[in-house]
């Protein structure tokens with residue numbers, strides 16, 4: 001029996017097999033009571049005294065250390081706040097300042113669009129000849145040259161699950177004098193990450209996917225400890241100031257990672273996330289990764305055996321894959337809606353990707369077999385071929 005499976009710790013509705021923890025993790029059972037007591041006892045009872053008395057002001061660093069533990073970041077090197085898009089912007093802005101002679105930000109076309117949009121926004125703001133360059137994921141290494149200030153990559157591709165090899169890529173990037181930023185949106189809580197060993201300068205990620213922090217849970221940012229007192233924050237908000245309550249008229253960056261804070265922390269969301277992070281106590285990421293791959297391999301084998309209409313879109317080699325498996329099907333959107341209607345929840349990414357996330361904390365081999373059986377029924381009997389399943393919602 002695996003030590004990883006903690007199904008009873010999550011709220012998963014009867015009759016649902018949840019294969020979408022890569023997009024929004026389910027609610028840990030302990031969250032509702034703790035958030036309720038935070039609301040009533042802390043906000044309700046303590047009012048403004050909660051900032052000191054209930055530890056709200058230190059929560060971004062306290063929870064940051066809990067996240068840091070599962071991504072191999074030393075204590076005091078991770079802080080929570082804002083959304084991932086904002087953290088991408090912060091990391092990029094600080095990275096290019098560390099490399100002032102160069103003007104190019106390199107990323108790849110497999111990156112999540114928001115990361116690229118934020119880079120475009122930054123380039124527009126900086127002017128002075130800055131440029132965002134994107135190449136195919138397989139061409140990143142050969143595209144590195146001495147014009148590049150910073151390389152920003154998402155380790156695991158949100159559509160296909162394809163995974164970059166963090167350590168050698170970082171080494172190649174740094175050997176060319178560039179700064180490395182890793183986006184861990186689909187890595188944190190999904191696969192083993194060792195930021196200390198990888199030695200990258202920056203990392204960012206979100207917490208509502210594999211970390212189960214809930215919709216709108218804050219993002220995290222890591223700055224390598226030797227740089228944390230030197231990086232220049234572009235979003236120089238008062239809570240990243242060295243002495244916020246001195247109310248100086250001029251900005252002075254805070255000590256270390258604290259300078260990456262911006263404004264008032266989302267205390268209610270952080271409370272939910274803190275409860276969710278407690279579930280990671282004692283979880284061995286190597287063991288979790290092994291369990292995740294076992295479920296993925298079972299899913300791929302059973303789908304390929306039973307459902308020839310679907311084509312694997314993820315790398316077959318497990319070392320090149322994160323914690324999700326994607327299949328292509330021309331009517332993938334409708335097929336996914338039909339599947340969701342029958343209790344198997346995955347999601348769809350344009351143009352034709354059906355995405356399934358594997359999270360061994362609340363999924364076992366029986367769930368995988370049941371999901372494949374229901375998917376086979378949908379596909380063999382064309383149950384997706386109905387107008388109601390073809391009308392696209394705002395969120396896919």
Ligand SMILES: *Cc1c(COP(=O)(O)O)cnc(C)c1O
Pocket residue numbers: 083084085086111112114115154158183185186206219
């Ligand atoms: C999920 C995800 C985001 C989302 O950013 P938010 O600002 O939190 O909405 C950004 N980048 C990547 C790589 C993602 O996977």
